[in-house]
Amino acid sequence: MRKCPQCQSECEEQHKFCPTCGFPVAKVAVQSDDPLVGRTLPGGYVILDLVGIGGMGRVYRAEQTNLGRTVAVKIIHPHLVGEENAAARFITEARAASRLNHPNSVAVIDFGKTEDGQLYLVMEFLRGKDLARVAYEEGPLSFRRIVSILRQTLAALSEAHHLGIIHRDLKPENVILEQTRTGQDFVKVVDFGLAKIRIDAVQPNITSPGIVCGTPEYMSPEQGRGDPLDARSDLYAVGVIFYQLLTGRLPFEAESPTQVVLMHITEQPQDPRKVIPERSIPSLIADVCLMALAKDPNHRFANADEFADALSDALSQVESAVPKPFPAATVKCPACGAENPAGKKFCGECGSGLTNGGNGPPSVRSDAPAPVAAATMAPPNGEEPEPEKVEVEPGTGQRPVLVDTTRAQFPLEFVGRDEDLLWLDDRLNDAKSSLIGARIVGDVGMGKTRLLGEFLAKVKDTTQNIVVEVRPDPSWAEVGYYAVRRAITELANLPKDGGQTAQWSAAGAEARRGLADIFEHGGRGELSSDELRYAVAEALRWAIVRASERAEGKKVVVAVDDLHAIDGASRTAFADAVGEPPLVPSLLVVSYPPGHDPGWPASTASARVLMGLAPGLVSKLLQGTNKPSSSIGGRGVAPLYVDQLMRFSREQGGRAPTRLADLIALRVERLPPDARRVLQAIAVFGDNADDETVAQLVPEGTNLREAMTSLEGAGMIETVGGRASVHCTAHPLIRDVVLATIPAAVRRGLHAKCADIGEGSDMPLEARALHEYNAQRPFQALLLLEKVATRAANRGDLGGSISSLRRGLDLARRELFRGELDDPMRAVLIFARKLGESLTAAGQFTDAEGVLREALDMAGPSGSDRARVLGALAQVAAIRDRNDEAHRYLLEALELAFASGAHELLHSLEDLKKSIAI
Known part of the structure; x- marks a missing residue:
């Protein structure tokens, strides 16, 4: 027997999934392999397997169980934070790093200390390769590609430096590249500010023999001397990386780390054009590199933005001055002169490394892993992209298919739910003399809201029935009585505040007591909790009867979407109304995910479980101008996954993550900075965020209108009730994923601003x-x-x-x-x-x-x-x-x-x- 890491239920050894909660226990390694594997950290992060070990700690792949989202967890080496003051320093540095909120910076979404003293960071999970590996496998990289990588690295540094955060240990291993379908690189810089923890844990004098902190090959002269550091120290490290990418070697190499540091302090680097003359490095490019490597910080670029602009200007001038040659059929080996087929990395005659002079495309190993992540970015050189094809692996046992997605229209066609609509029609037909209940049960993304919407639209269009729709409160805070208050005001045609007590004159005494409590008209008197519960249910029954009277022989339909997310008192009122129904033809239909107990006896309301879409329907939705090359198969696909997949591919996505939450997170993490911040603000504030509120939550200078337009086009946000100035996230799961991907300090700051806005307002x-x-x-x-x-x-x-x-x-x-x-x-x-x-x-x-x-x-x-x-x-x-x-x-x-x-x-x-x- 073994325990499920999610719900702690006992599972048999042969179980692949927990029989209680469905968690994939087979994916969790045996505890004896690693004491941390299978452990659940605070916040609900279950560690699945070890993916790497570095100077700071061990990195694990983990699952955020409430979303089914993949994250990375870094467990800090105990020797780095053995003392209490070292642990405090870690929290301080981690809090600073969690302020970073840029697409090119890895997001620190959580951090803390376990009960047994383990310090940990929770970050977005990266699916790319580090720059050191890419340079080794695919180098030498073209000048254009080098500039693109460095500019994205500098963009991440720019935000960090504006926040007063210095990386201190920038090197190729801390620059992760994720490739798009078009072969472009999307850069993620990792380990911001954490080098200081390692430095402080050992000794402040980093030039002492036998150092284990920092990376001497990339240290600035002032860092080597132990001087106070500023942002220009990081720019020097970028210069070292630049030099290495241009020449294939470091500017300074020696037998000991101490010698390397001293060389950075005292010696000038050799001109990269002389190091590898056959590469024909343009002078403009070399000059930018050498300026970044100036010994005196005052002689370097003033900031990351200036450095990035210099790179762009140099590349632009080089490319405009020299016409691009056609790719050569062969490449001459610089060592032995032998001709080799173009694209080869090493000489077939002598084994020396080959170079293409930086003009042609970089060589790529034929066995290199396929791209597994994508960025939302424009095609290079302003060219129109080819019709997008995406590899699809929607779930367990499902084979990849290639699909053209350039002609996708949103929202996607409503398919595969005919039987579910007929079932709802039957429930409405059954409501002849009293209220009956109907429950729609389905996993997140299965289309419960879409099904309800289509059913209600049909009911409104074809009959004179009274239809009332109820959702959770906009703040998703389970505001007391919100749902039942909304239902009663619409059913009984009352003002939002319940109106005057005279408008309740037709209600019975118990119903009036319930109405008084719901709308806060006077005290609740001496009613016990049970008595109040009955009174609130009576108020709801009265409202349903009043609506039936207004319907003049037609039926009343009340739909409660996401029942699990409304307040408990409202849930109880709906359950009691079904348990003791009013004697008028009416239907109460609710939706919720599996595992939620609505509090309804099974005999009082039938349930319909929504399954994934069948393979043929998914293929129909996915097809554009070309048909899928193979069927999808498997257990069916959530409609929301199909929607997100199509949007992802339209944004030039590569291989899509197989999990819905991971797919949404990948799209969110690639958003431009302004759009990213606006989306975060809306997710934190809630589903009633107007333009004025959002403007208070985002940094000054944010292009609000452009960001809103971008997010609406991406299907991330929608307008509320037809009001163009009020916004909400397009789906609750999008909101949940956005909240989970916001860096920890940024998330706290947004909530603090929302609390300040709420003080003195009508915020619940x-x-x-x-x-x-x-x-x-x-x-x-x-x-x-x-x-x-x-x-x-x-x-x-x-x-x-x-x-x-x-x-x-x-x-x-x-x-x-x-x-x-x-x-x-x-x-x-x-x-x-x-x-x-x-x-x-x-x-x-x-x-x-x-x-x-x-x-x-x-x-x-x-x-x-x-x-x-x-x-x-x-x-x-x-x-x-x-x-x-x-x-x-x-x-x-x-x-x-x-x-x-x-x-x-x-x-x-x-x-x-x-x-x-x-």
């Missing part, structure tokens, strides 16, 4: 609390989270209360190490106790006891907080018929309450003692 309490929590501003967040939990509990939404208290406890625990709260331990005890009480009320006794015992271990030996925790534990023990244990807890709690003078607590404990009859 739940949304403000969520923003403050994600901004990691503990004081404000804990206050709001406690209010949210209390309100949810009063509405009978124990799930919402538990979720909010868990967030509060998580944040309070973090503050034990961060120290931004005056008394984080007390915050931990308060939230742990309240969470334990909510878990107890929800019947989750084992979880409640675990949380409370942990809190008791952290509490001091005396005080009222310890007494309250003991009282909560006594209640759990009594419910589980462990009376002796409950008695011990209560006795200690009473003694502590008496000693601390907490009279109200003493009275409540006495009442508890009586209630459990001890």
